[in-house]
Amino acid sequence: MLLIPCPWCGPRSQVEFTYGGDATVRRPAQDAPEAAWFAYVYLRDNPCGPHDELWLHGAGCRRWFKVRRDTRTHEILGSARLHQTLTGGQA
């Protein structure tokens, strides 16, 4: 069971959260070339190791935030609000 540290509510059980995927993906500019849009929609680094990802605390504060989690061990290395920088691990 993951104990996810919500930056607003503190550590809570994973059943309160919904996963939102890779947090490093950035929406391209409206006039960006098609290749940039393709990469944004479809391509992922899919790292084996520290992964920066989005979570939603749906059964709590209902806010999105970022978590850095090791995909080999599920160890949570850090969490941060969306505008903050994640620290911990070596992503």
Added chain:
Amino acid sequence: MKYSIFSLARNALSHHEHWPLAWRNPAPKPRYDAVIIGGGGHGLATAYYLAKEHGLADIAVLEKGYLGGGNTGRNTTIVRSNYHLDPNAHFYELSLKLWEGLSRDLNFNVMYSARGVLNLVHTPADMDAAIRRGNAMRLNGIDAKFMTTAEIARWIPNLDCSPGARFPIHGGLLQPRGGTVRHDAVAWGYARAADARGVDIIQQCEVTGLRIEDGAVVGVDTTRGYIATPKVGLAVAGNSSRLAAMAGLRLPIETHVLQALVSDPVKPVLDAVVTSGAVHFYISQSDKGELVMGGDLDFCNSYAQRGNLPIIEHVVAACLALFPSFGRLKVMRTWGGICDMTMDGSPIIGTLPVRGLTMTGGWCYGGFKATPASGWLHAYTMARGEPHPLNAAFTLGRFAEGRTIDEKGAGPVPWAH
């Protein structure tokens, strides 16, 4: 040695102490005509069909652990071809036809059991979707039969078909030829048959790099030294992104863990594979008597080959809602396998943008049933350098070209299929 009733009798007389090894354990040679990375069912099947159908003999299969130690040994052994979209229907039907003849082809009993795969429907929308899919299957020449609730209750008496059930059953779509196959036997059968055709199966040999010159693959670096080869086939689902990254490629894939579990073994109580899309649950009984069941992904990226308890609880709750009499059973074992989840829920079998490099992967959580056709078509693609018509739709390029094969209509989300 050919396995038969005579070899069995002969070895019985010597107390089964003189059976030859099923395959060799060779050291890697410095060069091969083709190298397949991944010694699971897909990689071993690729090697077997390369040797059998395309006349290549100088082939190595490189496996970082032991044969069938990844997803080949971690699935729930279900085989079926009950797909709606044409490319999937034709591909999985080829696979099911190969399963039907595989024990004879490999001279190894893979224990294909056509016990029927039944998809339960719980709502009017489920019913419409099941009938539509069943009609599509029949138009593609695949067996499908709609069953009423009364027919299902007669066939599977311990399934709660009462109107007061937590998830009332309104009927089901049956594929009679679907069923189960003994998963370990698939790895062993393909390994033995490939070895007999001269394929070197090299275990405990992890690939650490792909060497590429002028846009073409020239060899692989491994923990047991460098191996030169003009053809490399990836059959490493779960780790496809990592291997592709060695060639500088990013894939439309995320790696997620899928769990399964078995109960303690009991006498025969269930002679069908029963699934429910609405409650995310599937179950069958193994030949050892264990009830084998599973459900959804854990829904977050993972290479850990193990999951967490909320999904186990969900699977068990779904089991008890459908089969109340299984409440006295105990969970004996749970495990997880890591899956290539693609952005459209369909696999990638084809060439990659590096000459000589091909892959079969992106199996989401349906790779086991695809094993024979995946190997057959991957071998064709490796041998010819271009896809067969049956895997022409499963290219990596389809995502950029807007030709995704989205069976579920879920859009570009890797964990929604």
